[in-house]
Amino acid sequence: MSADTIVLGAGIIGVSTAIHLARRGRSVVLVDRRGAGEETSFGNAGLIQREGVVPYGFPQEVATLVRYGLNNRIDAHYHLRAMPKLVPFLSRYWWHSNKVRHNAIARAYAPLIENSISEHNDLIEAAGAEHLIRKNGWMEIFRTSAKRDTEYAEAERLGREYGVKFEELSAADLAKEEPDLRGEFTGALKWSDPWSVLDPHGLTTAYLKYFESLGGRFVKGDATTLARKSGGKGWQVKTDNGLVEGGEVVLALGPWSEDVTRKLGYSFLVGVKRGYHMHYAPAGKAKLNNWTMDNERGYFLAPMNKGIRLTTGAEFAFRDAQKSPVQIERAEKIARSIFPLAERLDPEPWMGARPCTPDMMPIIGKAPRHDGLWFAFGHAHHGLTLGPVTGRLIAEAMTGEKPFIDISAWRPERFNP
Numbered sequence: 001m002s003a004d005t006i007v008l009g010a011g012i013i014g015v016s017t018a019i020h021l022a023r024r025g026r027s028v029v030l031v032d033r034r035g036a037g038e039e040t041s042f043g044n045a046g047l048i049q050r051e052g053v054v055p056y057g058f059p060q061e062v063a064t065l066v067r068y069g070l071n072n073r074i075d076a077h078y079h080l081r082a083m084p085k086l087v088p089f090l091s092r093y094w095w096h097s098n099k100v101r102h103n104a105i106a107r108a109y110a111p112l113i114e115n116s117i118s119e120h121n122d123l124i125e126a127a128g129a130e131h132l133i134r135k136n137g138w139m140e141i142f143r144t145s146a147k148r149d150t151e152y153a154e155a156e157r158l159g160r161e162y163g164v165k166f167e168e169l170s171a172a173d174l175a176k177e178e179p180d181l182r183g184e185f186t187g188a189l190k191w192s193d194p195w196s197v198l199d200p201h202g203l204t205t206a207y208l209k210y211f212e213s214l215g216g217r218f219v220k221g222d223a224t225t226l227a228r229k230s231g232g233k234g235w236q237v238k239t240d241n242g243l244v245e246g247g248e249v250v251l252a253l254g255p256w257s258e259d260v261t262r263k264l265g266y267s268f269l270v271g272v273k274r275g276y277h278m279h280y281a282p283a284g285k286a287k288l289n290n291w292t293m294d295n296e297r298g299y300f301l302a303p304m305n306k307g308i309r310l311t312t313g314a315e316f317a318f319r320d321a322q323k324s325p326v327q328i329e330r331a332e333k334i335a336r337s338i339f340p341l342a343e344r345l346d347p348e349p350w351m352g353a354r355p356c357t358p359d360m361m362p363i364i365g366k367a368p369r370h371d372g373l374w375f376a377f378g379h380a381h382h383g384l385t386l387g388p389v390t391g392r393l394i395a396e397a398m399t400g401e402k403p404f405i406d407i408s409a410w411r412p413e414r415f416n417p
Helices: 012-023 062-069 080-096 099-114 116-127 145-162 171-177 200-213 326-338 383-398
Strands: 002-008 028-032 076-078 138-142 166-170 187-191 195-197 217-220 235-239 242-251 271-282 292-294 299-304 307-311 314-316 341-344 350-356 363-366 373-377
Touching: 002 012, 002 235, 012 028, 012 200, 012 373, 012 383, 028 200, 028 242, 076 080, 080 099, 080 271, 080 314, 099 116, 099 383, 116 200, 116 383, 138 145, 145 166, 145 187, 166 171, 171 187, 200 217, 242 383, 271 326, 292 326, 299 326, 307 326, 326 341, 363 383, 373 383
Parallel strands: 002 028, 002 242, 028 217, 076 314, 138 292, 242 373
Antiparallel strands: 138 187, 166 187, 235 242, 271 307, 271 314, 271 341, 271 350, 292 299, 299 307, 363 373
């Protein structure tokens, strides 16, 4: 089997890239070891985060770091045995999260986020996936006035600088929005622009079907078998359908990208953030109306097609270490105290992994030392959000079009691999 382009990785980034290449007349084979959207893209809070112009930084305050060091939180957890290997990444992550550097990163990151809704809308309409989308934003709820006021002030700054829209909700407003919510909350912040996804895996598979309708092919295969073709021109990879050959290849393998880049001589300092989710039935006639984050506790509740999805914060561990869903246990206990959750709907907590660069920026662009090799990974915080944006940028660069966003900030050369 041959094609103009091989795309390795059928998550939201890879599928979106494959679509944009197929739209430009390229023959494309999409390769993944599993089905589309069954790894990292399967588990997330289901948000297209137009408001997410500021990547999640590493805490700077000593008191906060001490609290995280106790390793008893929901929003962050770590495996002690993994820390020696993670220190180089975490130290650089901390350094880039300094206020001045973090603000500069946000300014470079913003153009990606600002185009997320329009680029998704294009693919949603083409894929006939409107039934999977809600367009009423999401909200953060607050337990203390101090935290509420701090977040209100930050929202006002983002509104001024980036045009992000939001509403400040009083405790009474929150009670009207969520009558089944319990607890002493001081108010909420509702982000108006973002869209939410009722089934993230369903959205990826809808995009895949659209890709196939454009003539694209999806096969299962082993990305780690990627090699140069005999003679050095073009690429090949082993699949269940035999050897697939292509003139160019895009690596969109998320946290597994390093299994390929390392073999090709590239050494990127990339960490992995693992996360968990579980679905629950609502008790009785209780209803959760909004995608809701319990801000001071660090977990998320989302009313999806499969039930109310509870998602945790980040776990820092070896990528392939066994599951340790202690954050789910901690979050479930608190979530049950504020909303009437009934039984668990999944046999066990789902776990996924996301790659994260120390500067919180994705790696998008042509490989510095290999013809026909392109990178599209590192989207730790907003993989779902940025899938179609990244796909379009890669396709434009590969076909020689003028990119609709300057991609210089995310090119892999910045790592000097």
